[in-house]
């Protein structure tokens with residue numbers, strides 16, 4: 001349900017006042033990751049190998065990056081500038097303050113290592129705004145941030161994210177640009193293609209979906225960590241409420257920071273990849289995934305049951 005429309009001239013004030021206090025802008029620790037990640041393998045996709053690759057992926061049920069699989073998508077030619085052609089389209093956005101995410105809708109406290117007090121962690125969904133607000137927000141430069149760092153962009157106080165919305169509902173103009181899919185199985189059983197468009201530093205916390213996913217990176221880069229379903233006990237899923245049972249209480253960014261401090265350790269051994277434009281990541285059904293945009297980013301997920 002869409003419920004807020006904020007005129008453009010009032011946006012800056014609204015964003016500022018929507019948190020009870022100003023941030024002291026404590027940056028998230030820019031710790032280099034020393035967790036023993038396993039690198040997600042890459043497979044060069046070609047039409048003549050499509051069947052063989054599909055068999056291999058569906059049999060192994062392990063993540064893999066397909067390179068060369070998106071060359072037939074017209075969307076891959078779109079630039080940030082091209083997206084401005086759709087600037088007047090009104091879309092529902094998530095807005096988060098100080099690194100909050102949907103888990104904060106249900107939390108009464110934040111974790112011990114969180115630099116922000118709980119009253120600053122505010123999160124809104126379905127705020128209806130024209131796309132160019134978001135594009136302006138995405139292209140604003142952040143001072144002193146190193147995009148190679150796992151914590152890149154994390155310090156920015158306000159983040160807008162057009163996240164997990166069905167592309168045919170929010171940007172139907174792009175629907176013709178997202179085909180074909182490189183796996184026949186995904187093409188025939190496709191349930192939904194969702195848009196993820198946001199600034200550097202957006203984080204989708206560790207969670208899992210009841211769908212297989214071909215996750216297409218169109219613009220910018222995302223660091224993705226994946227955890228095998230057999231490690232579900234270790235990632236501490238929320239026991240309640242029901243809607244959070246697919247989400248972990250663990251903050252993967254903190255896991256990285258802790259491991260950097262104590263020289264490794266921790267039980268969860270994620271797979272990892274930094275996904276770049278033109279690459280597509282196969283995320284098998286029920287695999288946990290945590291996604292951090294290390295650059296301004298535009299991605300499309302393609303789910304099938």
Ligand SMILES: O=C(O)CCC(=O)C(=O)O
Nearest residue numbers: 196204209215291299301
């Ligand atoms: O890109 C993101 O922020 C999250 C994507 C995701 O969780 C998904 O496609 O299932």
